[in-house]
Amino acid sequence: MCVHIHVYLCLQTHxxxxxxxxxxxxxxxxxxxxxxxxxxVCFQATEVCICPVEFNPHFVAPVIPKVEWAxxxxxxxxxxxxxxxxxxxxxxxxxxxxxxxMHHLLLQVEVMEGTLxxxxxxxxxxxxxxxxxxxxxxxxxxN
Amino acid sequence: xxxxxxxxxQLLDVNLHENQKSVQVTESDLRSESELLxxxxxxxxxxxxxxxxxxxxxxxxxxxxxxRDRGKIYFVISVESLAQVHCLRxxxxxxxxxxxxxxxxxxxxxxxxxxDFEDLAGKLPWSNPLKVWKINASFKKKKAKRKKINQNSxxxxxxxxxxxxxxxxxxxxxxxSHALDSHILDYYxxxxxxxxxxxxxxxDLASCKDETDESSKEETEPQVLKFxxxxxxxxxxxxxxxxEAARDFGGAVQDYFKWKADMxxxxxxILLNIHDNEVIVGIALTEESLHRRxxxxxxxxxLRSTLxxxxxxxxxxxxxxxxxxxxxxxxxxxxxGATEWSDCFHIAGDNNPLAVNRAANNIASLLxxxxxxxxxxxxxxxxxxxQWDICNLPLRTGSVDIIVTDLPFGKRMGSKKRNWNxxxxxxxxxxxxxxxxxxxxxxxxxDTKCFTKALSxxxxxxxxxxxxxxxxxxxxxxxxxxxRTPQAFVHPSEQDGERGTxx
Numbered sequence: 286m287c288v289h290i291h292v293y294l295c296l297q298t299h300x301x302x303x304x305x306x307x308x309x310x311x312x313x314x315x316x317x318x319x320x321x322x323x324x325x326v327c328f329q330a331t332e333v334c335i336c337p338v339e340f341n342p343h344f345v346a347p348v349i350p351k352v353e354w355a356x357x358x359x360x361x362x363x364x365x366x367x368x369x370x371x372x373x374x375x376x377x378x379x380x381x382x383x384x385x386x387m388h389h390l391l392l393q394v395e396v397m398e399g400t401l402x403x404x405x406x407x408x409x410x411x412x413x414x415x416x417x418x419x420x421x422x423x424x425x426x427x428n
Numbered sequence: 429x430x431x432x433x434x435x436x437x438q439l440l441d442v443n444l445h446e447n448q449k450s451v452q453v454t455e456s457d458l459r460s461e462s463e464l465l466x467x468x469x470x471x472x473x474x475x476x477x478x479x480x481x482x483x484x485x486x487x488x489x490x491x492x493x494x495x496r497d498r499g500k501i502y503f504v505i506s507v508e509s510l511a512q513v514h515c516l517r518x519x520x521x522x523x524x525x526x527x528x529x530x531x532x533x534x535x536x537x538x539x540x541x542x543x544d545f546e547d548l549a550g551k552l553p554w555s556n557p558l559k560v561w562k563i564n565a566s567f568k569k570k571k572a573k574r575k576k577i578n579q580n581s582x583x584x585x586x587x588x589x590x591x592x593x594x595x596x597x598x599x600x601x602x603x604x605s606h607a608l609d610s611h612i613l614d615y616y617x618x619x620x621x622x623x624x625x626x627x628x629x630x631x632d633l634a635s636c637k638d639e640t641d642e643s644s645k646e647e648t649e650p651q652v653l654k655f656x657x658x659x660x661x662x663x664x665x666x667x668x669x670x671x672e673a674a675r676d677f678g679g680a681v682q683d684y685f686k687w688k689a690d691m692x693x694x695x696x697x698i699l700l701n702i703h704d705n706e707v708i709v710g711i712a713l714t715e716e717s718l719h720r721r722x723x724x725x726x727x728x729x730x731l732r733s734t735l736x737x738x739x740x741x742x743x744x745x746x747x748x749x750x751x752x753x754x755x756x757x758x759x760x761x762x763x764x765g766a767t768e769w770s771d772c773f774h775i776a777g778d779n780n781p782l783a784v785n786r787a788a789n790n791i792a793s794l795l796x797x798x799x800x801x802x803x804x805x806x807x808x809x810x811x812x813x814x815q816w817d818i819c820n821l822p823l824r825t826g827s828v829d830i831i832v833t834d835l836p837f838g839k840r841m842g843s844k845k846r847n848w849n850x851x852x853x854x855x856x857x858x859x860x861x862x863x864x865x866x867x868x869x870x871x872x873x874x875d876t877k878c879f880t881k882a883l884s885x886x887x888x889x890x891x892x893x894x895x896x897x898x899x900x901x902x903x904x905x906x907x908x909x910x911x912r913t914p915q916a917f918v919h920p921s922e923q924d925g926e927r928g929t930x931x
Contacts, residue, residue: 344771344810347748410822416784418815419777419822 330399330412345388346378464507466560467525469710472518474499475898475907476738480518483741488512498703499899502528510563514714517737517768523699523710524560526552532707538667542676545700548709549680557711561696564713654690656697657681658712663704673700730757731834731872735898736764739832742870742896742909747771749829754778754818754858759787761832763794766811772830774811781815788813819853823861825917830868831858837874837903847875851882859889860917867912872898874905883908888915 354372362369369390374383401410401417411418472480480501481492490503502525505513513522535541657678661670677700682689687696697712739761745751749772753761756776765774776787791811816822835854838844851873858869869890873879883890894909 344748414788416788416813416815418781420779420815420817421820 329401332398340385340388342378342381342384342388345384345391348391349373349377349384349387464556464559465504466507466556467502467504467528468513468713469500469502469523469525469708470513470516470519471499471521472501473520473732473735473738473898475896476518476735477501479738479741480516483516483518487516495703507560507563510560511567514567517764518734518741520732520734522713524557524564524713526554526557526709526711528709529707531705532702534666534705536667538672541666541668542672545673545677546680549677550684552709558696561711561713565695653685653687653695654693655681655685655687656689656691656694657700658697659700659702661702663702665704666702670700670702673702731760731900733760733764735872735900736761737768739870739872739907740765740769742894742907743830743832743868745769745772745830748773750775750827751830751832752777752823752828752861753833754816754821754831754854755833755835756787756813757783757834759790759813761834762787762811763790765832766791767794770810772810775814776811777814777816777818777821779815779817784813784815818850819857821857821861825860826863826867828861828867829863830870831862832870833872835871835873835875835879837900837905838878844875844878847878851875851878852885855882855886855890859886859912862912864912864916865914869910869912870907871910872900872905872907874900874903876906879906879908883910889913889917 350373358369358371368386370383370386374380377383397412397415399412401412408421470480470484477494477499481494481503484490484492484501484503488503488505488509490505493502495501499520513519535544655678657674659670659674659677661668661673678689678698681687681698697715699708699710699712701708701710740751743751745765749769751762751765751769751772752775753759754777756762756778759776762774762776765772776784776791778784778787791813814822835851836847838847862869871879883892889912890910891913892908893911896907896909898905898907
């Protein structure tokens with residue numbers, strides 16, 4: 286039986302071996318035998334980079350509605366990021382300051398090494414050289 | 429005076445401008461020098477002729493004549509647009525048409541036919557096509573110069589560049605230490621080293637005039653060109669072989685131009701394409717196929733970039749779409765996507781760590797290239813690589829707009845038997861992550877029987893809207909274009925009435 290939990294992964298941008306936070310809630314994972322519902326995933330990062338990326342509001346703005354705000358602050362917290370917005374501000378499309386903050390958090394913070402953990406099942410997923418390994422082990426995929 | 433000398437002299441007067449508007453398509457061949465129109469032929473992956481024609485219309489403003497299912501399109505451009513032609517991404521090879529015979533009358537006997545070919549050589553309108561060839565050759569000269577520099581600096585890495593590389597650490601070190609070198613790391617299966625033509629052509633056009641001045645000095649010392657003739661013949665009623673035609677036609681060309689014949693080290697490649705009663709004589713403009721342009725790290729089944737581009741066009745990506753290749757291999761499709769549709773986000777995933785590694789390497793090479801071109805670490809490529817299982821994707825339900833992938837054929841990768849389980853599982857998982865109603869999938873496979881069967885059980889979530897038949901590495905394959913139905917994905921558990929109980 287498969288269920289979805291929300292996994293917050295950093296996605297690679299312009300850097301070769303790094304991952305950065307992007308559409309975090311885009312990713313979830315199947316874990317067999319775990320109850321339904323969405324749960325944020327603990328995110329331990331042992332190596333994080335802040336890498337400059339040219340700001341493009343047209344790229345950031347459409348992403349804002351897709352962010353799962355319920356868990357975004359917690360993940361950002363795990364990465365020890367400061368000044369994390371709790372939600373989209375009114376009229377965010379024109380609010381450059383807000384967009385720049387989100388741009389920084391989503392596109393410039395990069396996780397090189399770290400782990401993800403599903404809090405319910407305890408399954409661990411590693412991030413190495415910026416690539417996250419989301420394969421489930423055999424027992425996790427068994428019915 | 430020989431045609432080529434005449435052409436060379438005339439060429440020096442040709443004025444090349446950088447920003448060109450495409451010229452209206454007409455049938456007349458020769459106007460004033462600066463408005464020279466030529467017919468260009470392009471080979472494209474069979475089945476994607478229409479897609480390529482769309483790209484030509486979009487980027488060059490020319491309409492195309494399509495040689496359907498034969499992988500060729502023809503269009504007319506002005507000579508100044510030649511550089512842009514090299515930027516087409518759906519095209520494998522380019523040539524300039526010398527003359528086209530739509531209904532060539534072949535004589536009855538082989539001797540007569542071959543004699544006709546010999547006579548033909550002297551009657552063709554060579555001068556304009558040769559001018560085009562000359563301009564084109566000057567683009568390549570710059571490319572060759574850069575290649576030499578690259579080759580020298582990357583020699584030390586050639587030993588490390590084998591595909592079997594498993595240790596990611598080595599690769600990482602490699603990149604960090606050579607990040608600023610202007611080479612492209614080329615670890616191809618065959619030793620030919622390629623560069624992305626579009627990155628060079630822009631610079632070349634500006635300095636083309638200098639180049640021709642330079643080369644005109646070389647020309648005053650009589651320099652004999654080397655050439656060869658390649659003949660492709662298809663049709664059942666011909667009484668001659670392509671070798672015979674190439675040989676005799678080539679002999680006549682040699683007599684006419686006083687060039688030297690050289691099969692391997694040629695300057696000019698003359699094409700003689702015969703399909704039933706259609707004969708086209710052309711001069712090649714590309715010597716290496718453009719189709720491997722993005723990939724520096726190959727895997728066992730790397731897809732042609734031109735095919736990847738064609739598949740992506742079929743998806744009709746809209747800005748900010750999330751495009752996923754869940755079995756990306758070396759990442760040919762997402763990389764092509766990130767280059768051409770940079771306002772979409774591309775995710776490349778594979779279960780095989782070697783594949784993900786290669787995909788990440790290819791992405792990195794592309795980044796290095798674009799950084800060098802731009803001269804600064806500017807806007808990054810919207811692409812990411814993840815290791816995952818296609819049957820258990822770490823993606824939320826309905827979060828993906830487009831899925832585009834090359835399914836394992838079961839020949840070089842996987843097995844036919846495995847496909848019977850894999851294909852339905854893939855389609856199911858893909859239907860889950862794909863957005864209902866607006867989502868779409870473009871899937872390539874050679875195992876069409878298995879795919880059709882798998883799809884027949886998924887009609888409630890996938891609707892097939894198109895099938896494009898293609899040729900991949902000699903195998904007949906199909907590209908299926910599917911639309912995700914409005915039906916929301918339902919868990920098997922919920923279907924049975926159970927509600928999330930633990931096992």
